[in-house]
Amino acid sequence: MQGSVLSGDDRLPKYMRLADSIRTEIALGKRRPGDQIASEAELAMHYDLAPGTVRQAIAILVDERILERQHGKGTFVRHPRFDSSMFRFFRFLGADGLDLEPESRILRRLLLPAPEHVAQALSIDVGADAIFMNRLRLVDSKPVLVEEIWLPLPRFSAFLEIEEREIGPLLYPVYDRECGQIVARAEEYLTAEAAGVEFSSILQIEPSEPVIVIDRIAYAYDDVALEWRRSRGLAKEFNYHASIR
Amino acid sequence: MQGSVLSGDDRLPKYMRLADSIRTEIALGKRRPGDQIASEAELAMHYDLAPGTVRQAIAILVDERILERQHGKGTFVRHPRFDSSMFRFFRFLGADGLDLEPESRILRRLLLPAPEHVAQALSIDVGADAIFMNRLRLVDSKPVLVEEIWLPLPRFSAFLEIEEREIGPLLYPVYDRECGQIVARAEEYLTAEAAGVEFSSILQIEPSEPVIVIDRIAYAYDDVALEWRRSRGLAKEFNYHASIR
DNA sequence: TAGTGGTCTAGACCACGCC
DNA sequence: GCGTGGTCTAGACCACTAG
Incomplete structure (x- = not known):
């Protein structure tokens, strides 16, 4: 059992360096969402650390929502699943009162x-x-959201070649499958404005009606920016909740 | 150092019961914001626990933002300071480009x-x-925010008696000082709408201009709801940032 | 039953803030 | 120099999951 050595600045605590090391493995794609990582005992053995130190490292990554622990099973790379996260802001209810995943219509690409x-x-x-991609999102054939999306080249060059019918409402699985790009986190900036002539006609509302504007920048595990997106939606349907301490 | 015994359901882990016990002390007002709590070693001694177990308990409360650790000094009850947290949403910049605390004018109480x-x-x-209290918030004598505030009786009965000039722009310190009520956390719900006739005249804008509506319920450490507040502000000045993972 | 994470012990030594 | 929290060790035993 040749003890591997932690890389990185040895002035940093060991638990941080172990966390960095695992995070980097995930950023490099050596571990993918859903994969199980080595057990605490194995990691302790491999890096010649006490079990408590390993736990501390894993706790950091669990806190960052990169890993998740499952008692009795193991520790896994978490599936980031916030593509349909507009649900955090907008509730689109069908006739049955259930959440609907809005359909998607690509206007330009x-x-x-x-x-x-x-x-x-x-x-x-x-x-x-x-x-550049322009999408309309509809519920019951009624427009509820317009999106402007920008993707950098050459990282996403494959995206231009995909047939439109292969692109569902959820883009991030497509980015992963077709371009090998995994979105790990995002930053969102929110404001509101009157719809104006351009967007009121698309959203079929009055130009004076308020819309919510959400800018989102999506990042990979290694903090490279993957996507810029601006979404506009009916303020009427909008409700956001936050806890503050 | 006669070993005190942890109260609560003894099927729960000791670190949780210790955290509950400290949290309750704060809820009861035995410890107030700014107070230093017993050191890890003292707690371990007092409750007859291993140091690691005590650390785990404190970590929970630090995570809940109830305590804060200061290396070399001690562990303290945190000062909840989000009265002026509208700054998380709105930026009110003065002529010099610095943040301004909006003045406050009570319209009704x-x-x-x-x-x-x-x-x-x-x-x-x-x-x-x-x-019920109705306040107007102004920057450079221009209205930027209207607030409707509700406080329950008899908890806040002293609040009606306070002279208006004793009430500054920050209410939560007043709640503490005059009514003995400490706000520990809050839940906020955010949406947008057209200002309408009532609020457009107060905010001196067009009725069709969008405003952001923020409902906030503020809670004590023991989760009793202390205040209901609805704020309306100019959407133009509004920008909210969130990180999602 | 084997393997995983969860709880808990009982320390040692280090780094920081303050007097 | 002393007391505080921060890092780390080296285990034991429990609780959960799966075959």
Whole structure:
């Protein structure tokens, strides 16, 4: 049992360096969502650490929602599942009172020069070609959400080639399957404005009606920005809940 | 050092029962924000626990933002300070580009029968008398926020007697000082709507302009609901940020 | 029954803040 | 120098899951 050595700055605590090491493995794709990682005892043996130190490292990653523990089974790379997270903001109820996954209709998908705010978020050059996509989300054939989505090249070049019928309402599984890009977390910025002429006609409301605007930047495990998205939805359907301490 | 015994359900882990016990002490007011709690070694001695078990208990309360640890100094009851937390949503910048604490002007303060949604949130009877307060918040003498605030009786009866000039822009310190009520956490619900005639005239905007509506229920350490508040502010000034994983 | 994470013990030594 | 929390060790035993 040749004790492997922790890499990284040895002035850092061992539990941090072990957490970094596991996080990096996941970022590199050596471990994928759903995979089981080595048991605490195995990790302790492998890195020549006390069990408590290993637990501390895993606790960090559980807290970051990168891993999840299942008592009696093992520790697993967590499935990030917030593609349909607009449900955190909007409730789309069907006739039966149940949540509906809005249908998706792609209006445009093409290469365009990235505007400044997008380029900056995605760390690409202003004016460099990027994939732009315009989607409409509908419930009962009624539009509820418009999305503008930007994806950087060459990371997502495969995305332009996919047939439209292969793209369902959930994009992040497509990014993973077709482009090998896993979205691990996101930052969202929220505001509200009057719909205005452009979006009121798309959303079939009055130009003066308020819409919620949600900007989202999605990141990979290694903090590379993968997607910029701006969604506009009817304020009427919007309700957000937050706990503060 | 006669070993005290942990109270509570002895089927629960000891670290949870210790955390409950400390939390209860704070809820009862035996420990107040800013107070230092016993050191880990003292707690371990007092309850006849291993140091690691005590650490685990404290970690829970640190995670709940009830305690905070300061290396080399001790562990303290945290000061909940989110009265001015509208800053998490709205940025009110002065001419110098710095954050401003909006001034506060009380429009009304009186006893009224509680409407249903308020009564439910505060766990009082519908129609029972409660304190209602209407405030306007201003920056550079321009209105930016209107608030409707409800407080339950008899808990807050002293609040009606306070002179208006003693009530500053921050209410929670007043609740503590004058009524002995400490706000420990809150739940917020956010939506947007057109201002409408009533609020557009107060906020000096067009009735069609969008406003953000934030409902907040504030709770004590023992989860008793202390305050119901609805704030309306200019959507233009609003920007909210959230990280999701 | 074997293997996993969850709880708990009983320490040692280090790093920090303060006097 | 002293008391605090932070890191780390080296285990034991319990509770849960699965074959």
